[in-house]
Amino acid sequence: VRVLAGRSGADAADLSSAAVRAGPDALVVVGGDGMVHLAVQALAGSPVPLGLVPAGTGNDVARMLGLPRRQPDAAADVVVDALDHGRVREVDLAQVSAGGATRRVATVVASGCDTKVNERANSRRWPRGQARYTLSMLAEFPAFAPLPYVLFLDGQRTEFEAMLVAVGNGPSYGGGLRICTGAEPDDGLLDLVIMGPMSKQDMLRTYPRLFRGTHTNHRVYQHHRVRDVRVESPGIVAYGDGERLGPLPIEVTVEPGALRTLAP
16 A cells, blocks of 8 residues: 655645556545545546545535445445455546646536635635535625526537536535436436526525435426536636636536446
């Protein structure tokens, strides 16, 4: 076992890439979704599997893979058992092209009012976990308003106003917000969710339902399954796995089976 500890995000990314090139049995991440996001950039398309011991604030990748999120020893046991028995689960990734750069995302690519919340949440050091996202949402709430979007769904153009657009490889982001509830990371498709215009009061009532995934019966909810989508909206930044991807427009394409994982 070789332990790698990066001094920064860029250093961790370089260490991950070098480790994958060396062809280890696995690259095991001890951290949260941001650390997994760095590792995925190195692992995508390689035969090296990802092992994960969740130790972050959101841990939505662990949720997606069915790993223990509050018991590091139990998660480590899953990784060791999967290695011992050769149990590997292949999952898809979302390939995101933005501003001339390409990144891979394991969970959800978000854009809209929610990414404004992300911008604020990522600037906070306290509190940890879901509370940080909730407080950031309340701080941004007074400025929430519908945004103009243009989307190309598998090449078909559509234009509308919405509060947010989310492209899910997995079901949740933001520490358990099941915006793309029902999304399966190994079905070869992306789950596109649109939440149309709504009042601030309606948003407050709807927000708790995101944790249960029961927002799907809201009148402004739309859901599509696609292989490729282009998202455009002026002045909006996209996030993926809780990490800043860059301003829209972006193009998101599914990469079937691009990531090998050590999961239950």
